[in-house]
Amino acid sequence: MRAKILSSTSSFNGVTYNTNKTQNEKGELTRLRNFGYLQDTKEVGPNEVKNFLIAHSNRNSIVKKKQFHAMISCKGREYSKEQLTDIAHEWVDKMGYGSNPFLIVFHKDTANNHVHIVSSRIDMEGKKISDSFEKLRAQEAINEIMRLNPRHEAGKAVDKLKGFQFSTKAQGMMILENLGFKLREKNERLELIKYGSVQGSIPMSEIHHKIKSYEKDKSRSNQLKAILDKYSKVYQSNPAPLFEPSTSNLKQKHIGYRSDLGDFLKDKFGVELIYHGKEAKTPYGYSIIDNSSRVIFKGSEVFPLKNLLEQASENKAYQSKDKIKDLSIDRIGGKVKLQSALNDFPTVQKGMEYHALQFEKKDGDSYLKTSEGDIPTKDILSADQQLVLSKYFSESGEQSTNQNQEEFDLMPMLNIADDVDDEAVHGRRRNKKRKGDNELTR
Template sequence: MVVKFLKPSAGFGGVYYNTDKITAGQAELMAAVNFELLDALTEVRPQDYVNHLKAVSALNKRISEPQLHVAISTIGREHSKDELTNIAKAWMNKMGYANQPYLVFFHKDTENNHVHIVSTRVGLEGKKISSAFEHVRAVKVINNLQKFDERITAEQDLAKALSYRCSTLSQFKLILELQGYMINDGSLIKSGKKLLNLDVDKIPQRAPDPQRAGQLKAIFKKYAPQFDQAGLTNYLKSKMGVELVFHSKDGKPAYGYTILDHAQKNAYKGSEVMPLKELLQENTQKETTSIITTPKRDLAGSKTTEPAIRLPIRIVKDLDDAAVHGRRRKRKTRGTQR
């Protein structure tokens, strides 16, 4: 995460900057801390927040630019708006602003989730909040909060992994690996950082639900013929919470697969539900290209139909025609047309 001090000012333009973002649909007010005097108002306007901050700032007129305006940013969508809000509150506490009135705004108008904090540098007793080594302290505090946040997140992810019924340690490790973790020398590691100690000998191994396995087999038989391998994988994960992880080596075709049933917290060896060859055989078709058409209006306004998307069907080369279509295709009855 990154913390950045924005331009100070005599007024509190940061409030208007952020509330304008709200009006534009690009931001959201997440927290208004220590503004109890405004609770009596049925509707709080941006000007009300500004007036409150100005009233506190007036306690020390020697501070010419009392506005504190800070942005805390994460990488991409790594932290949600609620997580960033909690981090912002913790950062303010550590920086000496725990009792100050301040606003936290979440912004979603860039590639990186971030929050803006607006407050006053004048304390409630008229003294300035310490700014000694402010930038150094700000980075140190945010780094410590990030480490703490990473451990909390790791504990939550570990708890989720432990909730699955896994019959092997490899299945358990796979669940964590898909979230970016690895287990090494008794530690849970992410991005090269050791986050938690983990005794793999104490990880419980439980057989997955056999009844659910039967349900999954029926699902595979129903939907596999409708998709290629990638399409089936995406459909099952997005629509049913079932993830297929294919195992291969050196770029060769998959030799096996694992089923992660996120919906009901089960992990299966693929062959326990449906052998890989049978699964692929279900969704293998002759080499062709299917064309999806969508209605489209011409210049006169009438509907026309023309190709919109071309979807190549994946061919599994190690299955012959007889394996796909059955032995009945070996002989062709006289007079029968294809």
């Protein structure tokens, strides 16, 4: 997901540009907010919208370029018109324009679904809304929104499940649990729960249909058997138990297992080994999630667990890509992760270990380590958040943590150049100009 601030102008040509697209069916006005009397009008023309924005902006006679124009784009058709509109609305609030008149227009005329936002840089009191570090804040706000938008995560999780073949309900549920969701069957649906709320669901009938249509892929099973036999002789295959991070002296909760062999297979072949066991005891079984062929195999069907555990190996160490990525977060990713650690977890300790954040103390100040250098935490946190972080350091007595924890997926950066028709909205003349007022409908 990418946010891009487009150039400011002294007029509101962004309105005309976007409304022209609605007229030729390449775009659709999806939201119009804070336009006073225009809100109750069934059909609004672009000139009315422009005049309202101009009148609103005339509260300030000093600022010349008063138009605020931005674009939010996703990869391909990953997000729908409705989803992009909701994301854009939340983004407008985070950027400080939520109380201003603004419109959102959805465009479908390029390879990537995207929306345009047009507003005024002047607030209700006649002051210019701050544009300091605007481009950085724009993408940072999108990252925060997508990180804290579990409904979109749930939708993607269900789509992933639908793409897999599996032979038992437990296997299908395992896909969703590995993506961080708690599950509950209710009213013939499987509900996906995160942050204490239902974020999505899938009919149980679809899961039963997937189970009935399952056919074992013998060819792929034999390939996996050969892979496991070969690399279990190289990397340590005995699974080590994992525990939920905790700052208390209470017994830590067992949450799973890992092995060097499992880390290697996931990075090299997209094959995940999921061990089944209780109370950190030796696993009694395992499953294989083959992301390449999108099939879940019972481990016993491919390579017996006993053989896997007894295989003599070279004990070659392996550093997973997840850990390498943890050590190379950029400034934006680091800030989002740090704020997530402080706000999204039961304890700060759990958040820090989940995101594998590293710090350094210098002259009494704390610094977050990123690929772009050490960043003072006071520069990226509010006063209240700084107090929480200081308390965490004083209680834990630690200045850094680099445990190998799963890194949450920041949305990939998208090259806006793909949207050729939107590269330079202002100053470009179209070959064809339409005459007359176009009508806007909501």
